[in-house]
Amino acid sequence: MTNNSKRVLFWSLVLSTIVALATVMLATLGKGGISAPEFILMACFLITLPWTAIGFWNAVIGFILMRVSKDPAGHVFPASREITGDEEINTSTAIAMCIRNEDVSQVYRNLNAMMARLVASDAGKNFHVYVLSDSFEADIIKDEETQFAKLKRVWKHRVEVTYRRREDNPGFKAGNIQDFCERWGNRHDFMLTLDADSVMSASTVLRMVRLMQKNEKLGIVQSLVVGLPSDSAFTRVFQFGMRMGMKSYTLGSAWWQADCGPYWGHNALIRMKPFMDHCHLPKLSGNGPLSGWILSHDQVEAVFMRRAGFECRVLAEELGSYEENPPHIIEFIRRDLRWCHGNMQYFKLLREPGLKFTSRIQLVLAILMFIGSPAWMMFVLVATGALVAPQYVPVEMQVVGPGYALFGIIMTMIFAPKIASVMDVLLRKDLRRSFGGGIAVIVSAALEIVFSMMLAPIMAIANTVFLFKLFVLGKPKAWNAQTRQAEALPFGLTMQRFWPQMLFGVVGIGAIFSGVKIDWVAIAMCLPVFVGPMLVIPFAISSSHPAIGKIVARLGLWQLPEEQKAPVIIRALNLPAMALRAEASGSHDRLSPLSTDDLLNLGADIETVTVSGSPSDRIAA
Numbered sequence: 001m002t003n004n005s006k007r008v009l010f011w012s013l014v015l016s017t018i019v020a021l022a023t024v025m026l027a028t029l030g031k032g033g034i035s036a037p038e039f040i041l042m043a044c045f046l047i048t049l050p051w052t053a054i055g056f057w058n059a060v061i062g063f064i065l066m067r068v069s070k071d072p073a074g075h076v077f078p079a080s081r082e083i084t085g086d087e088e089i090n091t092s093t094a095i096a097m098c099i100r101n102e103d104v105s106q107v108y109r110n111l112n113a114m115m116a117r118l119v120a121s122d123a124g125k126n127f128h129v130y131v132l133s134d135s136f137e138a139d140i141i142k143d144e145e146t147q148f149a150k151l152k153r154v155w156k157h158r159v160e161v162t163y164r165r166r167e168d169n170p171g172f173k174a175g176n177i178q179d180f181c182e183r184w185g186n187r188h189d190f191m192l193t194l195d196a197d198s199v200m201s202a203s204t205v206l207r208m209v210r211l212m213q214k215n216e217k218l219g220i221v222q223s224l225v226v227g228l229p230s231d232s233a234f235t236r237v238f239q240f241g242m243r244m245g246m247k248s249y250t251l252g253s254a255w256w257q258a259d260c261g262p263y264w265g266h267n268a269l270i271r272m273k274p275f276m277d278h279c280h281l282p283k284l285s286g287n288g289p290l291s292g293w294i295l296s297h298d299q300v301e302a303v304f305m306r307r308a309g310f311e312c313r314v315l316a317e318e319l320g321s322y323e324e325n326p327p328h329i330i331e332f333i334r335r336d337l338r339w340c341h342g343n344m345q346y347f348k349l350l351r352e353p354g355l356k357f358t359s360r361i362q363l364v365l366a367i368l369m370f371i372g373s374p375a376w377m378m379f380v381l382v383a384t385g386a387l388v389a390p391q392y393v394p395v396e397m398q399v400v401g402p403g404y405a406l407f408g409i410i411m412t413m414i415f416a417p418k419i420a421s422v423m424d425v426l427l428r429k430d431l432r433r434s435f436g437g438g439i440a441v442i443v444s445a446a447l448e449i450v451f452s453m454m455l456a457p458i459m460a461i462a463n464t465v466f467l468f469k470l471f472v473l474g475k476p477k478a479w480n481a482q483t484r485q486a487e488a489l490p491f492g493l494t495m496q497r498f499w500p501q502m503l504f505g506v507v508g509i510g511a512i513f514s515g516v517k518i519d520w521v522a523i524a525m526c527l528p529v530f531v532g533p534m535l536v537i538p539f540a541i542s543s544s545h546p547a548i549g550k551i552v553a554r555l556g557l558w559q560l561p562e563e564q565k566a567p568v569i570i571r572a573l574n575l576p577a578m579a580l581r582a583e584a585s586g587s588h589d590r591l592s593p594l595s596t597d598d599l600l601n602l603g604a605d606i607e608t609v610t611v612s613g614s615p616s617d618r619i620a621a
Contacts, residue, residue, distance in 0.1 A: 055413065092126060229570065279301045512526055
């Protein structure tokens with residue numbers, strides 16, 4: 001099938017699903033006409049449907065690819081099949097890491113490990129590391145200067161290192177990259193973009209370079225980024241769910257997006273010349289909260305690259321590309337709200353001339369991803385009002401029959417990406433073993449679904465409050481450095497941040513049990529929406545506590561394959577989670593940390609691919 005044929009088929013499935021579910025929703029609202037509350041319910045339902053339908057069909061297509069194709073990643077990115085690994089590296093690549101008041105020791109650790117493995121692969125001379133700092137805290141600046149001068153000395157004549165700090169940070173991260181391009185961009189063919197918590201194996205980096213060398217129309221190759229093993233309970237359960245959901249979802253989306261794929265801002269390889277020529281970001285006009293510098297720059301740069309005639313592709317393999325996820329819910333929400341603010345700016349870019357139709361749709365979907373939160377909350381409030389006080393909120397909802405069917409269908413569709421990937425893992429012996437065994441997978445997946453059901457309304461309330469402040473009060477959120485280390489959240493701070501969620505949950509629970517009449521079936525459907533917010537304080541504190549994180553890490557709950565068979569690059573990072581797993585499993589030799597000399601002298605290591613059809617082993621530098 002051609003790319004256009006795939007897109008026609010995909011959107012036919014999505015639109016048919018939306019129409020079918022909207023029809024069922026209408027059937028649940030009775031036959032006596034549409035009242036004002038029923039109109040609101042219908043409108044909110046329609047706003048949330050696109051993401052649900054797209055996620056479902058991405059999961060279905062991804063699951064089919066995982067089951068029938070020997071190389072699903074190659075199926076959605078055919079050029080990746082042409083790389084043997086023997087191709088000479090004859091280009092220059094800048095490794096650009098953007099930092100802002102980060103833990104300098106962690107940045108040094110990650111870069112040092114990557115550089116060691118590139119040198120061990122005899123490709124060090126083809127790379128130049130740029131540490132691009134926007135830091136403003138005096139102690140951190142001093143530490144940066146010391147540590148990166150040391151990094152430069154250690155790798156002198158083997159990998160070039162340049163440290164640059166801007167006095168101000170106009171344009172935020174995008175401005176940081178633009179400054180790099182203006183100073184040094186013409187010296188290099190490609191640029192590997194990294195965040196402060198990014199780390200990649202040499203084999204993955206070199207594979208992406210070889211892909212870019214061989215295909216002159218490739219503008220961006222985005223690797224599939226997975227979470228590093230963590231000793232934070234919150235992080236473990238979140239990234240286990242992401243790992244389960246992303247396999248089918250990414251393969252499915254890559255199948256129809258094809259050459260209009262995503263760019264996530266890091267762990268991606270970019271062709272320098274078209275990026276500098278065509279991906280300069282405009283400063284948005286006006287004085288409102290959506291004006292000024294573009295915050296969520298990555299997807300905009302991808303659609304501009306595609307407009308220039310260059311492909312944006314995702315390499316859908318869980319191999320050698322890692323990041324650290326937020327250690328607790330406060331940091332998780334803070335990161336999400338930064339994305340929310342940035343995505344809302346896409347309203348001003350929808351009429352940008354010359355964009356591909358698929359690219360324009362991607363901007364719309366990025367907006368809907370967050371607009372869906374207030375729509376969902378409004379749906380919940382109206383539905384609860386109809387349950388509690390039908391005399392004031394007239395909604396004739398037929399719970400029995402259409403209501404049951406709709407509830408079951410929507411819940412299945414929401415969790416379809418995770419269901420599909422869990423099924424694939426359970427059906428493959430090697431995959432089951434890499435995730436700790438079938439029972440561990442089932443238990444971890446079941447607990448993660450409960451976690452997701454509690455987290456979703458907490459996040460939706462946070463997004464709704466933020467959007468109200470942004471659009472109604474005109475108060476944008478400040479962008480600060482991220483916290484990456486596990487830490488116990490204090491009760492006072494947690495209460496200060498989450499009293500709106502807790503109030504929502506308490507009032508909601510009280511309301512549905514004190515209504516005019518008690519409909520137990522309807523209550524069972526509404527209850528999950530209020531339980532998470534009501535319990536947000538103990539949920540946030542317990543999931544952040546280091547002691548609980550250490551317990552679940554030792555038990556292997558929400559285990560990742562890297563904890564079972566650690567790649568060289570992971571062993572180089574000396575992660576606390578790996579030490580805990582080694583202690584619990586007695587596998588100290590296999591999981592023990594590696595020194596820089598070890599990284600230079602060690603031969604090729606084995607990394608396991610878990611996204612492809614049959615798990616296979618590949619040599620990883």
